Amino acid sequence: MLQESRTSRTKSPRRPIAASVLLLATTFSAAQSGPAPQPAPPPPAPRFVVVLDASHGGDDTGGRIGDAQEKAFTLALSVRLRSLLGARGIQVITTRESDTNLDANRRAEITNHANAQACLSLHASETGSGIHLFASSLAPAASGRLSAWKTAQAAWVTRSLALAGVVNSVLLHADLPVSLGRTTLATIDSMTCPAIALEVSPTRGPGNAITAGLDDPAYQARVAEALAAALLEWKTEVHQP
Amino acid sequence: MIARHQTILFTVLVAASAGMGVALWNQLEHAHQRLLAGEDSASTKAPEVAPAEQATLLVANDNDNSLITETQSLPLPQDAESRARVILGKLLDLYAASESTHPVSGGAASVAQVFLLPAPGPDTGTGESKLADSKPGSANGPQLAVVNLTGSFAASHPSGIEVETLTIQSICATLHANLPRVTEVRFLVDGHSRATLAGHADLTRTYLASDAVPAAGPHS
Numbered sequence: 001m002l003q004e005s006r007t008s009r010t011k012s013p014r015r016p017i018a019a020s021v022l023l024l025a026t027t028f029s030a031a032q033s034g035p036a037p038q039p040a041p042p043p044p045a046p047r048f049v050v051v052l053d054a055s056h057g058g059d060d061t062g063g064r065i066g067d068a069q070e071k072a073f074t075l076a077l078s079v080r081l082r083s084l085l086g087a088r089g090i091q092v093i094t095t096r097e098s099d100t101n102l103d104a105n106r107r108a109e110i111t112n113h114a115n116a117q118a119c120l121s122l123h124a125s126e127t128g129s130g131i132h133l134f135a136s137s138l139a140p141a142a143s144g145r146l147s148a149w150k151t152a153q154a155a156w157v158t159r160s161l162a163l164a165g166v167v168n169s170v171l172l173h174a175d176l177p178v179s180l181g182r183t184t185l186a187t188i189d190s191m192t193c194p195a196i197a198l199e200v201s202p203t204r205g206p207g208n209a210i211t212a213g214l215d216d217p218a219y220q221a222r223v224a225e226a227l228a229a230a231l232l233e234w235k236t237e238v239h240q241p
Numbered sequence: 242m243i244a245r246h247q248t249i250l251f252t253v254l255v256a257a258s259a260g261m262g263v264a265l266w267n268q269l270e271h272a273h274q275r276l277l278a279g280e281d282s283a284s285t286k287a288p289e290v291a292p293a294e295q296a297t298l299l300v301a302n303d304n305d306n307s308l309i310t311e312t313q314s315l316p317l318p319q320d321a322e323s324r325a326r327v328i329l330g331k332l333l334d335l336y337a338a339s340e341s342t343h344p345v346s347g348g349a350a351s352v353a354q355v356f357l358l359p360a361p362g363p364d365t366g367t368g369e370s371k372l373a374d375s376k377p378g379s380a381n382g383p384q385l386a387v388v389n390l391t392g393s394f395a396a397s398h399p400s401g402i403e404v405e406t407l408t409i410q411s412i413c414a415t416l417h418a419n420l421p422r423v424t425e426v427r428f429l430v431d432g433h434s435r436a437t438l439a440g441h442a443d444l445t446r447t448y449l450a451s452d453a454v455p456a457a458g459p460h461s
Binding site for chain 1: 303304305306399400401402403404406409436437439440441442443445446448452
């Protein structure tokens with residue numbers, strides 16, 4: 001007992017040293033193997049940005065639409081479409097929110113800074129029938145580090161035509177008359193994103209009679225809803241692996 | 242007795258009158274010579290009636306965003322530039338007519354001039370010349386047509402992407418159909434470069450004539 005007691009007495013000063021060694025060893029081991037594995041955070045949602053460019057504005061009134069002006073129609077469509085896209089969780093950047101002057105270069109600057117996945121230049125006209133979709137008439141070109149400002153869209157034309165195809169398909173599905181074409185429009189020719197120009201016209205029946213005018217709120221709502229659906233469809237297509 | 246200073250003044254006035262008479266006579270002679278020279282340079286040959294030929298017009302249709310080929314029999318001059326102007330004049334006459342599928346006022350008088358120049362070659366970013374086995378600048382090489390439109394035509398042109406694009410495409414395609422060497426087209430308005438036709442279609446670009454036909458047909 002006594003011996004045991006002595007023994008225990010002689011061993012007691014060594015306990016803190018052993019504990020310290022053990023602690024150091026554990027710390028060193030932990031430093032070597034890194035922090036304990038934790039559940040990985042969910043990956044961030046893929047970025048999807050749409051730029052809406054309401055054409056004209058300020059002194060540039062655009063074409064006449066009955067008693068109204070093209071600039072007012074395009075701004076109203078842009079605001080309505082922005083709300084619809086926002087409600088669907090799509091980030092929207094607009095080139096103008098009021099009746100302001102913006103030249104083609106400034107519009108392209110805003111659009112190109114957004115690094116968007118879809119860019120729509122909104123127009124309206126009394127001629128023709130239904131929705132006219134236009135992609136740039138520039139010949140497709142390989143993208144380089146530097147591209148000419150006036151033909152920057154050349155590297156994106158293929159994607160722009162794909163976007164036009166999706167929008168065309170969805171608008172037709174919504175029973176809206178659509179025509180596809182190519183054009184030379186300074187604004188979209190300088191954009192570095194999938195870009196289309198969209199011109200809304202009245203729908204016409206036999207004898208060229210107007211069946212739905214640009215001032216018809218129901219027609220405006222149909223066009224905006226169909227465009228929102230088209231951009232949602234494009235988002236799905238963009239994010240497909 | 243007449244005072245000496247009055248005699249001198251009278252003499253000076255007579256001399257001045259004589260000098261002015263001579264100067265007027267010379268100016269009259271010069272004016273007459275200029276008039277005669279103008280008459281000499283004017284054509285004294287009666288205008289010939291050009292034989293009627295077939296011309297192909299690519300007529301725009303706003304309803305389906307298309308170009309429709311139409312053949313017209315027209316008296317066409319031999320000179321290529323005059324020929325181009327007459328053909329485009331006929332195209333714009335169709336647009337100015339009532340019941341037009343692409344109503345644009347102005348008519349034939351809207352084309353002030355058409356100049357044909359050797360094409361400088363491929364344009365930046367818009368593609369290459371489509372005329373094979375011919376070099377730019379050679380006698381049979383591709384040509385650049387410069388179409389000078391009147392300011393009144395541009396001012397009265399309806400505004401819209403489709404309607405403006407169709408006007409430009411129909412002019413380019415019609416020129417190429419009748420003058421195959423025309424591969425590129427540029428537009429001026431009253432002799433000056435202009436940003437857009439009526440607020441949309443870019444007029445600062447060189448257009449490839451052969452690419453003028455819309456890439457996609459109408460959809461409904």
